[in-house]
Amino acid sequence: MTAVSDISEAQIWTYLESVPDPEIPVISIVDLGVVRSVEITGKSVEVTITPTYSGCPAMAVIAMDIETGLAKHGITDVHLKTQIAPPWTTDWLSEKGLARLADYGIAAPQKAGGPACCPRCQSKAVERVSQFGSTPCKAQWRCTDCLEPFDYFKCI
């Protein structure tokens, strides 16, 4: 077992990179932009997270996954802190995360308020089905060329 004192904060960030988002497992919680900071004090590690949506049920799972993810590396003295201000924004999604979302079939958030194109066939002929979707962070859209429905990551 590695002593926490031998581990750098950068190393902890690397460990967190391998903790997947429970609802969208192709991106990590770091790519999702919910991890605000990592701080090592003595033997304990404090991880500060910012919730995506205030009622998102995945946040409780994310907290648990951080604890188990770090425990795998022998880090058991973990304190989780929730910070709501400044509020989470889709601007915090990483470039890598955005690319993986697109590969997975989820259109990336756009300031204009709708997807740039269908994530499957790249057509720009898309229409909104519903402002909400399978998780709080997504909306349902449809491509009118390939006719496939798809998820769009809401821009907030």
Next chain:
Amino acid sequence: MDHLFEFLLRQGDNALVLGHRTSEWCGVAPALEEDIALANTALDLIGQTQLWLGYAAEVEGKGRSANDLAYLRDVYDFRNALMLEVPNNDFGRTLMRQFLFDAFQVPWLTALSASSDERVAGIAAKSLKEATYHLERSSETVIALGDGTDESNRRMQDALDYLWPYAGELFGQDATDQAMQDAGVAPVPASMRSVWDTQIEQTLSAACLSRPDTSFAHSGGCNGSRHTEHLGHMLAVMQTLQRSYPGAVW
């Protein structure tokens, strides 16, 4: 009376009661997409409740939690506006209420984001993003249904006529409101009226609906002095688990 505690209960109870009412649609909404939208809206509101009531419990300092406040208080301890506790009735009235509330919440939370109390400012800034999204949907739906068929227009006008006398309570200015203004925590809610009126007029006009010609406003929810008969029934359902199995946890 601790005015900050009272103020926080009002914010938390508004979110909780509307959140619970909205969740009653889960599984029975008129279309799958609407069902999902309503459930997501409810989820946002319950999430906001946790933040407001969590802070309220800390301010109270009696060792209660957000859950204790939600599940173990009775009708007259609730501080939500009456409009939010009346039954959903049909889909039209549910969305009309959501619209009337969202149109208040957006300017209100915008103002609270600049609160001198940084916890209030943080919760408001977080909730504002969700409220803005809710307003987009509720105003579009009010327009779609108001400017829809004869039946949908009639139902939306009925909904508006029913809810209108309740909406005025959102714009209070009692001793708690005044104390919050003096402390720089929040402006008095009454000062939101003109912004709200403008939003309401724009949307109602696009929705082919007429604003009721009365300024009468029920009151008694935000100060707990007189709730409607409906809140007790709602709480009986919402609180049944904690009442039947006190202290039950996941």
